Amino acid sequence: MKKKLLVSALLFAMGASVLTGCGGGEKQEEPEEIVYLEESEIDSLFTNPEEYAGKYVKLSGQLLDAPETDGETTAIQAWHDVENYTQNFIAHTDAADGIQNQDYVWVDGKIDGTFSGENTFGGSVECPLIVDATVTKGSYMEIVVPTIAEISPAVSQDQNGIVVTVDKVEYAEDETRVYVTINNGTDYNFSCGTYSAKLLIDGKQMDQDTMSQTLYNSPELSELSYEVMAGTSSSGTLIFPAIEQGVAFQFILPDAYSDNYDLMFTNYMIDVPAQ
Template sequence: MKKTAVLFFAALLSFFLCACSGESDGAAATPTPSPTPNLTLSEDEMERLYTDADAFAGRTVTISGQIFTGIERDSKGVYFQIWADPKNADKNTIVEYKNTDAALEKYDYVKVEGKVVGTYEGENAFGVKITALQIEASAVVTVGYIEAVSPTLRSVNVMSVQEQYGYQIDLQKVEFADAETRIYLSVTNGGKSDFSVFSFDVKLVQKGKQFEEQPNYAAHYPEIQTGLLPGITTEGVIVFPAIEQSNFKLVLKASSGDPLEVIAPFTFNVVVKWLKPALE
């Protein structure tokens, strides 16, 4: 899919110019208006958007993804392509944004708001036919990986601190997402020796099942440092597979450079509270 995604932007610009000039060719060239113009697409419609984009021409849409091409510019604006499904390099989307000052770069994660133009058909640099959703954007903003790829379904502020021999671990919060669970924590060496917590040795336990770390290198989350000298604090995110949005236990093994310091595993029991709906 990656190989078939790179378009010639010259052809893309020609397509936009032809589309504009074609508006004066007579009534026969005027597309049939959508029966529900300007309405934002529903979740069900979003599922069908990439298989039948022309059916939603004129409709309002919001799509997040990652830019995978260079940014083409002319006197009218910028043109680029995004993967709306960056994890699988899928859902190729062509964006026309009439903002010549847009500060965008290749590999940026973006949130695009605009109108569906329809399906673009063309050939890539290898002569292979490709199709892509085409959008005329009214707004494009850069966002982070989480918002674009792995939105938080539920966040739990834990704010629990444990300490041994002056070595401190602060479990800050937990984020549940469709494809992963994110553990935010900080480690502080307030002891007398060097101190380490290795993320690959952290275990998550829920309902009799044990989960290991599942690194997400594409997200570039901050990582906790090891071999901390006295007085040093490090913060990071440890990623696990997606789990139920319910109580679980987190077990962190740690060690210091002093063989006389016997450090027990740091164990956190995380309680996920569900709020009752407000009475009407």
Template sequence: SEKVLTKEEFEKMYSNPKEYKGKKVDFYARVFVQPEKDKDGTYIQGWAGLNNSMNTVIAIKDTKLDVKVEDIIHVKGEVKDTFEGKNGFGASLKTPLILASSIDKSDYATAFAPAKKTIEVNQEQAQNGYKISIKKIEIADNETRVLFSIKNEAAAKFSFYEFKSSLVVNGQQFERTDNYEAKYPKIPNDLLPGVTADATLAFPKLPVDTGEIQISLEGSSENYELEMKPFNFKIQY
């Protein structure tokens, strides 16, 4: 069986897809145009690179495929040809045409920021009936993810101040990053009593491979008589 193109070969392929006809590919892409269907299959246009790069046309002989704009997909298949057409602005377009053998839905972290190291944390702190649990920290090449949950066991709503979240590593402070492409889960604006919500915060890549991470998370209760201090966590990694 043919070897799949390496990441470097795959990126090089974009300059002249015709040369790579028949080569096997295995990659991720973010759908950015509503897919089209006909009696033979489904046709998708997606970005295979970060920051809207590596425009790719993907065809699959499957008319029932449920894929929409903004979905992140895992594609296996082969290079078919160079696709020549026009983009939304009327400019001529030359992109790889990929004939897919399989397309599965994926997510941003798996596709574009896989964890190189996972720290199982499982630390919980409670104040006035509000519990914040940090489950794990995922360290990727281009970001650091904090996966946590908040449980409201109090009688009043809880507001989580996402914008006040900070992370300190070996004396250096990092603010959270807005990763709009990732669409990570967020804590609802007003967390109702009895509700538990999971969320992911993204921070920049860590400067060192080992050290101590301090994470500070803040929020307030709708019951203003309750004093809420920051929830501070310390994690060795």
């Protein structure tokens, strides 16, 4: 973003100052009514911002460039549709401490019509302008694949002193996150087919979602190790396609074996009851 992203805000502020100076003897205006856009109106905001000027909106998004500050005003440009890199908007705020390029954010502010200007690459930009905004940092999971519901079944299976536990399940609109812990209580290294783990629902097999970006974009999550050293444990998250909450399923962890070849294993098959 160039400083041109801040020009309209500065001109607006100057105009407001002039009007204030000319109206010293007038009656103080009533506080404006704050009306927020409905969720169903969000898409229309990006095609016709002028129609909603003066209303308020709450948007989520990801910054596509570093914030730009001029005096007390900071401008950010972000995608609202993060997965498709569309529906960009610009927000002006007086508080963006800690917000950086590519951060995921919530923006709450007043729609000021259409911004027309240039981006970092010199290309023209026309998009909604949000002023007097509050900008709050979020995470990929909170913004893109928020949890709708979660359960903590804490169900386990023990084979030869190696315990596999399904600790938690998070249900999102586009994916299911299964949190698993492997606890190796033996004196030998243990290996398993982490990348081949599956769900079994009503007799149908469900493989992991290899296209999911959640693990890549969520440093707070860990991958489940396929090798667990003697006397240690590993906890991680496996991403599957979305499933219906309240439906029982079976978590399957195949290809288990120990460095002690005298220990025999079958696939771990853990029943997660409906909750």
